[in-house]
Amino acid sequence: MTAPAQPTSPRRSDATRAAILRAARERFAADGYERATIRAIAADAQIDPSMVMRYYGSKEGLFAAAAEFDLRLPDLAAVPPQQLGETLVRHFLTRWEGDETLVALLRAASTNPGAAERMRGIFADQLTAAVATFGTDPATTARRAGLVASQILGLAYTRYVVRLPPMVDTTPEDLVSWVAPTLQRYLTGTPGS
């Protein structure tokens, strides 16, 4: 539809586009999908609301662009099997603290069907693929990935969304040492023990 990605097309409006996207991520992360209004986002980006529509078509389109996200999971096949859990928690915590996109997605997925769909896609595709890279029974891969997602998202939900005091006050390193064994068991263990 739009012009193919010509490397030589540094449009003057790219700065505006980026400003909108940044403001959108902030607002979506802070307020969720419905409370984050286009007018507020435009005000943050210091442009007119109509520009948002021109560049992103609709609010849904803006969110789709703002919620583009790559977990950037490390290659789990290269990680010592005993450290899989620790590696994963630490990775997610740093990924979260540095990029509010996932918090935006987390908040929006509670009320917006499209956001929930995107969330399912990210964890079904990226996380399941990563879990599949080391050799457990393929029949259990999806379930293991789901369990990992439940603890990871629960961690994010309580720490960044609801802000439960004990989860906010605990240092990332302490969280790692508590949660790592959980993920380790979900990834390589068996139910019951």
Place this chain on the structure above:
Amino acid sequence: MTAPAQPTSPRRSDATRAAILRAARERFAADGYERATIRAIAADAQIDPSMVMRYYGSKEGLFAAAAEFDLRLPDLAAVPPQQLGETLVRHFLTRWEGDETLVALLRAASTNPGAAERMRGIFADQLTAAVATFGTDPATTARRAGLVASQILGLAYTRYVVRLPPMVDTTPEDLVSWVAPTLQRYLTGTPGS
């Protein structure tokens, strides 16, 4: 403010009040706080939107009434210490499947500050109190309760809100056997192992 609870006052409008509350819980659970409109709730309850205002004052008031919730946690002091985790997961799962109030609260807490505050209150008060009933170091009680909340809410979030397929398809009993050891460790274990 209102009349004190006279046992002999079965008002005729109590049925309407209850219908509104039931519809409100359904809508809040399905759509979240902002998408659940008073008009839609009133339509479900087959009454006029203005009745909602008369009986509950405002949308916030309605939500406050609809989100009234008691975890009904069992007395953990009476549970064999080895079965604490299992007892808790099973309790939460049955509590969730049978009452959509917590799902409503879970969805709403993502975007509505008041709902998040209520969520903090429930888990800070009820869950922390339960965790405190058996004899671990009081200094670690809050953190243990927070970790339990993170796994429990993550379970609910992935299963009932985002509906990750592997978490939806897994039977409650399988979930119990996987998650129980996690809670057991959060409750009685030490970090690291």
Place this chain on the structure above:
DNA sequence: GACCGTTGCCAACACTTGTTGGCAAACACT
């Protein structure tokens, strides 16, 4: 310098939202 696409703002539309006031019917009580 004339042309044309781009960038931006303003004003407005159509619609939905929570919320309010007034009025008719149903009820309770003497």
Place this chain on the structure above:
DNA sequence: AGTGTTTGCCAACAAGTGTTGGCAACGGTC
């Protein structure tokens, strides 16, 4: 029967929403 209260609906308001079209200023190109 006649009273005051309760229950319910209708119509409307003010505010805020996503979204649209038009129009001025700016940019580069011949």
